[in-house]
Amino acid sequence: MILGIDEVGRGPWAGPLVVGAVVLGGEIIEGLTDSKKLSKKRREILDIEIRQKAQGFGLGWVTAAEIDEIGLSQALKLATKRAVEQIAVPYHEIIIDGTVNFLAETSKGKYVTTMKKADLLVPAVSAASIIAKVARDNFMTKQDDVFPGYEFKKHVGYGTVVHTTAIDNLGITPLHRLSFAPLKKYAKLSNKFKKNNDSGNLVNETTKQIGDSAETVAANYLMKMGHKIIDRNWKTKYCEIDIVSQIKDVIYFTEVKYRKSQNQGGGLAAITPKKMNQMKFAAEFYALSNKIDDTNLRLSVVSLYGKPSVVDVFLEV
Incomplete structure (x- = not known):
């Protein structure tokens, strides 16, 4: 059986990095493909089906603070390791989307095949892409209630005009990756929020x-x-x-x-x-x-x- 692995959230300015890992076994799920090619509604439907039918699945989360501390390359390795650690069923091969073996430094590295566009070609990798995307998007959507005004639901942390404007007006949050070039100028600020008149909301x-x-x-x-x-x-x-x-x-x-x-x-x-x-x-x-x-x-x-x-x-x- 194949353990498929894919990541979501490598490029955003804010929010966690999430790696999905899925073993489908013999299960056939219609419509699996790269999560980015699916509508939000279709992803969420497939997410439920994957969780119900897959032989095993896992999600590895790395926070923005961890990314800032160890760097994106190490964060990808850590998130992949955390996802794989949740897989309790047997598998004979690991396929990671892309060209980098994020498990190379572990005992499982020798079982890895890297493949460009694996999220389009390998169902288990497609499934991993989908559950990671849905989990991360749901997390970022909930941050709208925590940090109103940033519109995280719309851009899920990517560097859009809306996001840039929000940072200019409101400052940064603990979700932001200060090690990323567009945000490095904020790294030396002792206060991660601009003070406002509503101190209660800030607390x-x-x-x-x-x-x-x-x-x-x-x-x-x-x-x-x-x-x-x-x-x-x-x-x-x-x-x-x-x-x-x-x-x-x-x-x-x-x-x-x-x-x-x-x-x-x-x-x-x-x-x-x-x-x-x-x-x-x-x-x-x-x-x-x-x-x-x-x-x-x-x-x-x-x-x-x-x-x-x-x-x-x-x-x-």
Whole structure:
């Protein structure tokens, strides 16, 4: 079986880099092609079908801060490694879209074939392209609520006129890649936001971004424990779930709780009976919405503290 790999988000000025990895096995999914050639609606339909039918899939995320710290080349290797680590099913070959073997420095490098336009020619790579694109686009769309005025939903972080104008008017955010040439002039600024009269909004945005960063740390922690990340920041008008993950046939619904320091009390203190009921409802609603058997659902909590965030406790509740 082939493990297909493709990345999304190499060129944007803002947002994460995401690598998709998919093993389709013998499954045939009609309409697979390069994600960029599909409409948003068609990508989202195929994303659901891929997740349901693929033998295995994974998503490797690298944040803007990590890209700035280690550089884009190393970030591509790291995101690919994180995606592949989530694949628990066997495969005999790895095909990466493009000309660079991002796994060359790992034990899996010898199984890699690089191929130009593999996202057009190899179904597993097409599938990887699609799930990575949908996941990243959904993440960037949600950032509109965190950073209003940047129109991330429209340009998903790319250097468009709208995006450039927003940066000129509002400054940069923690989503921005300061190591990229167009943004380097901002790197020396001590304050990543232009001060405005609405200090309350500024505090809320910063707090929300810290929370998003903590969720990324929690997701990486779960992956190291063998979890496959299925969804992040899943929301409806009725409920929301921070992280949905899977080990074998068990689905975990994880609440992420962050505190600045251990002196503020552990995040587990926030899991009250009322919160437990909300988590249970959200898990059951997710299972119903995604046609998942609700007999193997688990609720869990990851508690973190500090900056950068450190996992304090992981607990099934």
